Amino acid sequence: MIIGKESIDLKLVLLESAQCFRWTELDGRFGCVLNGNPVWLTQTPEGIDAEGVFDVAVLRHYLDLNRDYREIAREYDDIPLAKRAIEMFPGMRVLNQPPWETLITFILSANNNVKRIRSLVDALCRRFGKSFRCDGGVLWSFPAPEQLADTSETELRGMRMGYRAPFLIETARRIEAGFPLTELKNMSYNDALAALTTLPGVGDKVANCVLLFGCEHNSAFPVDVWVDKLLRSWFGVECKGRAAMTKEARRRLGMNGGILQQFLFHAARTGAIEL
DNA sequence: GCCCAGGAGATGT
C-alpha cells in the first residue's frame, strides 16, 4: 500500500546516505526488518509503496515523512550555503531509527568507511539476527542486546570487527544493565550526550550520531572528517577539536542544525561541493 | 609500501 507521496529518494536515504547501514536492495525494492517485521519499500509514481508487516504511522515516522524540509531550508534564508545544501538534495531525509541499532552501527563506524560498516553490520545480523524469507529475498533482524552481551571478543574479532569487538560487548552489557537508551530522547541534549559518552566506544561524534539518527535530537551535530573540512572551508570555523566544532556548529545553526548537517555531510562526501 | 575511512581510548605533558 502507498504510505506517502512525500519527496524521498529511497536509494539515496536508505543505501547511500551513511546514516543507516541495514537496508538491502533487491530488484528495485528496498528491504529491512524493522521492529521484528520484514518490510519492503518501492519507489513508484504514486508514492512510496510498502509491503510486509508494518504500522503506517511508525513507518512514516521512521522515514521522517512528516517533516517539511522546505520549511527547514527557509530557516536558513540568511545562511545561503546552508540553504543551498538542503535544496541540492530534495530526496534526502534524516531517519528516526531505533536507538539500539543506531548505537551499535555507529560504534562500528569509528575510523571506518561506509562500505565496510555495511558489511560488518550485515555480518552481525546474519550471525545473531532472525531470518525472514519473502519473495525470494532473505532479510535479517538486528541482534538484541542480550545476544551481543553474551558473545565473545574472539568470535567478534573472527567476524572482522577488529578493535571495536570489546566495545560492542561492553556496551551491550551496559544496555542490559539498565542504561536508559529509550529515555535519551526525553532528556536534554547535554544530559543525553553526557550519558552516551560513558559507553565504551562512544565518543562525542558517535554520541551525536546516535542522538540525531536514533533519538530525535535534531540539534545534535556530528562532526566527522568531512564535516570538519566543510565547516572550516565554507563557514570559516576555526576550532581545535571535534567537540569544539560541534559546539560552535550548534551555536550557529540552531535547533535543526543536525538535519542540515546531513545535507552538508552528503554534499561534502559525494563531492557535490568543492571543499 | 602509504594513506584513508561518518574516531575513541590511553598515555604523556
Added chain:
DNA sequence: ACATCTCATGGG
C-alpha cells in the same frame, strides 16, 4: 586541558 599514539581492516 591539549597533543600524540595506537587500535583492525579493506580499498585506493
